[in-house]
Amino acid sequence: MTKNRLMPSVALLLAASTVTACTFVDGTARPSPSETQTPSVIADGLDAPWSVTFHGTTALVSERDTARILELDDEGGAREVAVIDGVTPGGEGGLLGITVHDDQLYAYLTAGDENRIDRFELTGEPGSLSLGTPETVFDGIPSASNHNGGRIAFGPDDMLYATTGDAGNGQDAQDLESPAGKILRLTADGAIPPDNPFPDSPVYSYGHRNPQGIAWDADGTLYASEFGQNTWDELNVIEPGGNYGWPEVEGVAERDDFIDPVQQWAPHDASPSGIAVVGDVILIANLRGERLLEVPLEDLTASTEHLIGEHGRLRDVVVSPDGSTWLVTNNTDGRGDPGPDDDRILEVAVD
Numbered sequence: 001m002t003k004n005r006l007m008p009s010v011a012l013l014l015a016a017s018t019v020t021a022c023t024f025v026d027g028t029a030r031p032s033p034s035e036t037q038t039p040s041v042i043a044d045g046l047d048a049p050w051s052v053t054f055h056g057t058t059a060l061v062s063e064r065d066t067a068r069i070l071e072l073d074d075e076g077g078a079r080e081v082a083v084i085d086g087v088t089p090g091g092e093g094g095l096l097g098i099t100v101h102d103d104q105l106y107a108y109l110t111a112g113d114e115n116r117i118d119r120f121e122l123t124g125e126p127g128s129l130s131l132g133t134p135e136t137v138f139d140g141i142p143s144a145s146n147h148n149g150g151r152i153a154f155g156p157d158d159m160l161y162a163t164t165g166d167a168g169n170g171q172d173a174q175d176l177e178s179p180a181g182k183i184l185r186l187t188a189d190g191a192i193p194p195d196n197p198f199p200d201s202p203v204y205s206y207g208h209r210n211p212q213g214i215a216w217d218a219d220g221t222l223y224a225s226e227f228g229q230n231t232w233d234e235l236n237v238i239e240p241g242g243n244y245g246w247p248e249v250e251g252v253a254e255r256d257d258f259i260d261p262v263q264q265w266a267p268h269d270a271s272p273s274g275i276a277v278v279g280d281v282i283l284i285a286n287l288r289g290e291r292l293l294e295v296p297l298e299d300l301t302a303s304t305e306h307l308i309g310e311h312g313r314l315r316d317v318v319v320s321p322d323g324s325t326w327l328v329t330n331n332t333d334g335r336g337d338p339g340p341d342d343d344r345i346l347e348v349a350v351d
Contacts, residue, residue, distance in 0.1 A: 039311075039346040042326060043076040046343040048333045050150070051097045051274070052318045052326060055105070058126040059320070061345070062107065064094035064333065069105070071129050072345075082131040084118070086111045091145030097152040101160070101188055105131060108150045108162060115141035115148055117162060117190070137190035138202070142167035142180045147210040147227075151274065156220050159193055160186045161204065163211040163224065170247030173207050181208045181246060183224060183238060197241030207244040207258065213275035213284065214238075217297055225272035225284050226261075233270040234261035235284065235295060262300040265289070274316030278325055285314035287330060292317065292348075311346065312336050324349070 048064040059072040060081070067087035070078040084107060087095050093110030100106070106119045116139035121132030137160070141149075147165030155161050166173045166181035173181025176198060185196055185204035192202050205224075213225035222238040232251030236244055236259070245258035252260045265272075271288035277297070284293040290312055294304045307314070307327075315330035327346045331338040 039307075039327065039348045041076070041341075042345040042347050043072050043078055044341040044344040046070070046078070046332075046345070048094075048330065049315065049328050049343050049345070050095065050330075051099075051316055052328055052345065053099045053105075054321055055100045055103075055122055055129065056126070057321045058129070059326075059345075060098060060100065060105065060129075061328075062095045062098045064096060065089040067095045067109070069095075069098070069107075069131065071126065073127060076345075079127065081129050082120075084109060085134070088112055093143055093145065093148050096148065096150030097162075099152050099154060099160075101154050106137065106152055106160065108152045110143045110148060113143055114139055115143045115150070115164065117152060117160075117186075137188075138162070138179075138184070138186055140179060142169070142172065142178070144168045149208075149211055151212050151214055153214055154188075155185075155222065156216055158188070160188055160190075161214055161222075162186070163208070163214055165210040166208070166246065170209070173209065173246045174243075174248070176201060176203055176206060179203070182206050183208065183211060183214065204240060205238050205242045205244060207242075207246050207248075209246040209250075211236075212273040215275045215277045215282065217277045217282075223275060223277070223282055225275045227271060228264075228267055230267065232261070232264040233267050233272055235263045235272070235275075235282070235300070236261050237300070263295060263303060265293075265303075273314070273330075274318070274328070276317045276319050276325070278319060283317045283325065285317040285327060287313045287315065287335070290314065292327065311344070312338075312342070320347075 050064045051062045061070040067084045069081040087109045097108040104119045117137040118134040124130050144167035149163040149165040151163045162184045164182050172178040182203050183205045184202040210227040211224045224236045226234040242259045251264040269289045270286045272284045275284045280297050282295040291308045292306045312331040313336045316328040329343045331342040
């Protein structure tokens with residue numbers, strides 16, 4: 001494991017010096033000038049990492065197929081904190097998103113025929129962290145070999161949000177009685193907040209196929225990335241109670257009964273997973289497209305590509321406690337072409 005620090009710069013320095021960034025205008029990629037530098041390596045040798053969160057300043061990493069939670073030290077060394085019991089990896093399922101809240105680790109995981117959210121008390125000091133007995137926060141989310149969603153995060157309202165996939169049954173995304181194909185909103189204990197848009201329901205938004213990224217801007221606006229099927233991947237602005245159309249529509253439909261994405265991309269150019277708001281831009285990690293997309297908050301219809309094909313599949317992008325931006329590669333997930341050091345966590349310099 002290796003780690004090299006980069007100081008923040010006045011520009012977004014994301015791609016190797018041989019790569020040209022592209023800006024999308026009206027869905028067309030056009031070259032755009034940008035200074036570029038090679039990202040530095042935070043950690044390497046990881047096995048299908050899926051999510052990164054922080055306990056204080058200590059990074060915690062989930063590995064999808066091994067069901068391990070790792071903690072990283074200051075030199076990028078990885079120590080196994082625990083193997084999560086009950087995880088049944090397969091296809092896109094396994095140990096997926098993690099987040100920390102009030103000294104507890106929350107984990108979204110596949111267990112047999114369901115996905116669920118468990119939480120664990122975090123004990124010990126950095127370098128010797130351990131997990132307490134699991135407590136199920138929310139269960140009964142349909143699982144499958146694909147379309148499991150899996151991103152979890154606490155919002156600025158201190159509520160727990162979770163993205164769920166349709167588990168291969170698109171009609172569930174339109175069924176408000178099913179937790180599949182939704183963004184869910186829960187209290188930290190898994191209860192239903194009284195101000196949710198549907199009475200006695202965890203559903204915050206619906207009509208989703210396979211959302212895997214959520215992030216908020218400084219004004220509290222929620223954004224979500226979503227895998228499309230064959231035509232369009234999406235970036236959506238999430239409204240409470242909003243219907244985003246799947247499986248009736250994919251991408252922009254201009255129908256009054258559905259909310260259109262603010263931007264869409266062909267799946268071979270994108271396949272978006274984790275996202276983060278960094279300053280005045282949204283950063284989107286892309287798997288099949290093997291690139292990082294940058295979307296300015298002031299114009300959600302525009303985007304610039306970085307790191308095109310340089311590091312393979314990108315699963316997640318997160319902001320560390322010191323303000324630096326980390327990317328998680330995903331070349332060991334069975335669909336990539338792993339190099340000798342994969343998978344890795346990379347640091348990129350953001351203004």
